[in-house]
Amino acid sequence: xxxxxxxxxxxxxxxxxxFGAFYALRKINAEIREGEFFxxxxxxxxxxxxxxxxxxxxxxxxxxxISIGGRPMAGIAANKRPTNMVFQSYAIxxxxxxxxxxGYGLTTRKLSKAEIAAEVEKALAMVDLQGFGGRAAHELSGxxxxxxxxxxxxxxxxxxxxxxxxxxxxxxKLRDQMQVELRALQQSIGITFILxxxxxxxxxxxxxxxxxxxEGEIAQMASPEQLYRRPRTKRVASFIGVMNFxxxxxxAQGDDGVTVDITALGRVTIRPGMxxxxxxxxxxxxxxxxxxxxxxxxxxxxxxxRSARGSVTGTSYxxxxxxxxxxxxGGGDPVTISMRNTAGRSVLPSGSPVTVxxxxxxxxxFE
Amino acid sequence: xxxxxxxxxxxWLSVYAVTYMVFLYAPVILLPLFAFNDATVVAFPLSxxxxxxxxxxxxxxxxxGAVRNSLMVALSTAVFxxxxxxxxxxxxxxxxxxGKAPVMGFIMLPLVLPEIIVAVALLxxxxxMGLSLSLWTVIAGHVLICxxxxxxxxxxxxxxxxxxxxxxSLDLGETRLxxxxxxxxxxxxxxxxxxxxxxxxISLDEFIIAFFLTGTDVTLPVYIWSQLRFPTKLPSIMxxxxxxxxxxxxLLVLAEWFRRRAxxxxxxEASVTGGLV
Numbered sequence: 001x002x003x004x005x006x007x008x009x010x011x012x013x014x015x016x017x018x019f020g021a022f023y024a025l026r027k028i029n030a031e032i033r034e035g036e037f038f039x040x041x042x043x044x045x046x047x048x049x050x051x052x053x054x055x056x057x058x059x060x061x062x063x064x065x066i067s068i069g070g071r072p073m074a075g076i077a078a079n080k081r082p083t084n085m086v087f088q089s090y091a092i093x094x095x096x097x098x099x100x101x102x103g104y105g106l107t108t109r110k111l112s113k114a115e116i117a118a119e120v121e122k123a124l125a126m127v128d129l130q131g132f133g134g135r136a137a138h139e140l141s142g143x144x145x146x147x148x149x150x151x152x153x154x155x156x157x158x159x160x161x162x163x164x165x166x167x168x169x170x171x172x173k174l175r176d177q178m179q180v181e182l183r184a185l186q187q188s189i190g191i192t193f194i195l196x197x198x199x200x201x202x203x204x205x206x207x208x209x210x211x212x213x214x215e216g217e218i219a220q221m222a223s224p225e226q227l228y229r230r231p232r233t234k235r236v237a238s239f240i241g242v243m244n245f246x247x248x249x250x251x252a253q254g255d256d257g258v259t260v261d262i263t264a265l266g267r268v269t270i271r272p273g274m275x276x277x278x279x280x281x282x283x284x285x286x287x288x289x290x291x292x293x294x295x296x297x298x299x300x301x302x303x304x305x306r307s308a309r310g311s312v313t314g315t316s317y318x319x320x321x322x323x324x325x326x327x328x329x330g331g332g333d334p335v336t337i338s339m340r341n342t343a344g345r346s347v348l349p350s351g352s353p354v355t356v357x358x359x360x361x362x363x364x365x366f367e
Numbered sequence: 368x369x370x371x372x373x374x375x376x377x378x379w380l381s382v383y384a385v386t387y388m389v390f391l392y393a394p395v396i397l398l399p400l401f402a403f404n405d406a407t408v409v410a411f412p413l414s415x416x417x418x419x420x421x422x423x424x425x426x427x428x429x430x431x432g433a434v435r436n437s438l439m440v441a442l443s444t445a446v447f448x449x450x451x452x453x454x455x456x457x458x459x460x461x462x463x464x465x466g467k468a469p470v471m472g473f474i475m476l477p478l479v480l481p482e483i484i485v486a487v488a489l490l491x492x493x494x495x496m497g498l499s500l501s502l503w504t505v506i507a508g509h510v511l512i513c514x515x516x517x518x519x520x521x522x523x524x525x526x527x528x529x530x531x532x533x534x535x536s537l538d539l540g541e542t543r544l545x546x547x548x549x550x551x552x553x554x555x556x557x558x559x560x561x562x563x564x565x566x567x568x569i570s571l572d573e574f575i576i577a578f579f580l581t582g583t584d585v586t587l588p589v590y591i592w593s594q595l596r597f598p599t600k601l602p603s604i605m606x607x608x609x610x611x612x613x614x615x616x617x618l619l620v621l622a623e624w625f626r627r628r629a630x631x632x633x634x635x636e637a638s639v640t641g642g643l644v
Contacts, residue, residue: 058534078537091535095553104549105539156539 009034009159009192010055015064017050017216024050026216027064032160032194037186039195039203042213043239048196051213052162055194057081069159079108084153085162088169090145092137098124098148099133105156123155126185143174150182160192167202179205200240204228212236230274234286234366243288243364244335246328250281258365262287264330265308268360276367286366291338293362296324296348297355305359310335312352322347326356395612402606409601420606430607433590437571440502440586444509444570449562451510452517453525453555459518460525471518478515485512486579493580500582508576513566520565520626524558557625564622568615587611 010032017025025047032038040048053059055066057078066073068082084105093101103120111119124130127147132140140148146166153161166182167175183206186193197203203210204224211221220232231237234245251259257271258279270287297307313334314325324337337356339345348354401409405417424430458464459471477485489508498504528551536546574588581589591607594600 056534056538058537078534079540079542083538085535085538087531087535089529089531091529091531093532093535093550104536105541108540108545152535152539 007034008032009069010194011065011067012051012055013065015051015054015061015066017047017054017059018062023216025054025061028216028218030211030218030221032192033209035190035192036208037183037193037195037206039197039207039210040213041197041200041203041210041239043198046213047216048198048213049164052085052164052194052196055160056083056085056162082159083162084156084158084160085164086146086149086153086166088165090149090166090169092140092145092148094137096137097133098129098135098137098140101137101148102133102152102155104152119155120151123151126154126189127151142170143178146170146178150185154189154191158191160194161186163193163195165196165198168197168199175202182206204240212239214239228290230364231288232276232367234288237288237364237366242291242336242338244291244294244333245286245288246332246335247285248287250284253279253281258284260284260287260365262363264328264332264335265306265358266330268306268363270363270365271361274361274363275365278367279365284365288364288366289335289358289362291323291336293358294326294335294337295357296326296337296339297357298345305357307355307357310354310356312348312350312354314350315347317347324348324354326354328356398605398612399609401602402609404602407599407602409605420603421610423603424606424610427603430590433585433587436502436584437587440505440509440577441567441570443506444513445563445566447506447510448513448517448566449521449559451514452521452562452566453559455514456518456521456525459522460528461530474518475515477512478519482512482573482575486576489576490579500580502581502584502586504580504582505577505586508580509570509573512573512576513569516565516569517562520562520622521555521558523626524555528554557628561622561624561626564618564625568618568622572611572615 008031010030012028012030012032015025015028016023028047028051040051042048050059054061055068055073057073057076057080060074073081093104096104099117099120102123103116106116106119120133121130124132127150129144129147129151132144132148137145137148146169149166150161163182167178170178179202182193186206195203195206204227207224209221209223210227212219212227214235220227220236222230227236228240231240231243234243237243237245246262246264248260248262251261251267253259254269257269258275259267259269261267309329310326311329312324313327316323320341322339322341324339325334326337327334335356341347400413402420403416403418404413405415405419406413455471455474459467486508489504489511493500493504532550532554533546536550537543541549572588573586574592577586578589578592585593587607591604594604
């Protein structure tokens with residue numbers, strides 16, 4: 001568990017931002033904790049960037065309040081807030097060199113030239129850019145620009161670093177590498193990071209907690225594992241990773257969980273942890289199950305808690321994994337099953353009849 | 368067959384281009400030619416080389432007054448037009464407001480209006496209002512025709528300006544004024560210099576508006592026109608023209624150099640006109 005303390009650093013209470021009749025954000029309530037890596041995840045237009053800009057002070061909420069470090073931020077301009085931003089475009093000042101860019105904010109404080117130079121060198125070392133101070137802005141690669149932008153924010157020693165899709169401009173390899181580095185850096189310096197991203201994988205890898213946003217509202221706020229294992233709504237479930245949805249009907253509710261009839265798989269009792277706190281039996285019509293929670297059983301009768309018959313209708317080969325599309329004999333939409341390509345397991349052709357194994361504890365019931 | 372046909376067309380095109388250049392620039396070349404010619408009559412054949420017409424210029428008091436007037440008008444015009452142009456270019460690039468397109472079109476209109484129309488249109492209300500004609504009325508006229516040029520030059524600088532640079536500066540604790548001084552101004556400065564130079568040049572050699580709107584103080588082009596009535600003055604006018612020609616070319620080259628540098632700084636491909644003219 002990375003967050004050093006459980007003390008809140010940013011409080012958002014009923015934060016609303018409208019543009020004319022359009023609600024960009026609707027009554028957002030959240031507390032971001034000191035030292036945590038917090039992600040705002042959602043499709044474009046969900047309000048995540050608007051929220052980040054409200055925290056940075058580039059925009060004011062229509063109603064509601066934001067406080068940082070216990071101080072209300074209403075009427076406090078961006079240049080007076082204890083936050084620093086890494087922009088999506090990086091916003092490196094093109095007429096200044098790397099050292100001047102990183103030291104830009106320090107010149108507004110009462111520091112001597114030597115102190116600024118020392119701070120700048122320290123910040124550059126933090127992002128692995130020692131000795132790059134004299135480089136001109138246009139001589140930097142995409143990854144280096146990103147690091148300079150980060151150093152420029154970190155050198156200010158802000159309470160919170162805001163990152164607006166900082167990796168979206170990088171190619172995949174570099175992005176994967178930066179995700180790990182950024183996470184490691186955040187953990188070593190212990191400053192709160194708030195990341196805006198539309199990439200669920202990125203959010204899962206880097207964050208302590210994630211707020212999934214749709215249409216100006218937080219749909220779910222949880223740790224990556226909770227979010228993946230128990231998405232509260234179908235929408236969250238399909239946004240984070242792949243989820244198979246199967247029609248189901250409510251049977252009974254008891255101390256050991258909720259019993260449902262899954263049309264394609266049969267009757268099952270879902271344990272309390274995978275069931276919404278507030279349950280309305282009348283609205284239950286679907287369950288969810290992740291592709292890796294389904295297994296295609298080999299002919300030599302692998303043990304499985306439960307099983308169902310079906311046939312392969314499609315395969316996607318990924319090298320380490322194969323994703324099968326399987327039509328279950330019991331009906332419903334075809335399900336996706338991911339299988340690790342271990343030694344001795346060959347890829348099944350389309351049309352193969354298969355037995356699908358699954359367990360009751362992997363089934364999710366939605367609100 | 369096709370190849371040779373294309374080569375033929377290319378040959379004719381180059382002939383056309385050369386002829387075009389000769390028609391356009393030959394008269395201009397006559398200017399320095401006769402400025403250094405030792406004869407009061409402007410005609411071929413040329414006689415000896417001389418610099419005496421430049422000496423005559425040096426000794427003409429009325430000319431010096433006209434030069435002073437022109438410099439004053441051109442400098443004031445350059446400053447006013449660039450300030451107005453910068454404000455308009457930034458507003459156009461940065462803000463959305465009702466009636467933006469017609470407003471901008473209206474500001475750019477003097478670019479295509481015949482100058483004589485502008486001159487007469489300004490003269491009538493100035494007379495009606497009972498204002499006396501002076502160098503200030505000339506400056507007003509010149510600002511009107513120079514501002515569109517200034518906007519055209521500066522809008523490429525402002526349009527390409529990444530607003531997140533401004534936000535980054537604010538985010539790093541700098542004030543709005545500090546942001547303007549440390550980020551915006553340095554990045555658009557080459558465009559500003561280029562605009563000052565172009566407006567200065569346009570104002571310096573503008574005749575029609577200066578002729579209509581000036582009182583007893585004449586600008587250089589108006590002075591030149593008045594001297595053309597005296598045939599003996601012609602060679603010295605040629606000398607004056609030569610100086611002005613050299614000065615205009617230098618200023619325009621400088622202006623374009625600054626404009627391209629501005630575009631390059633912001634990483635914009637330097638098109639010749641910035642897309643507006």
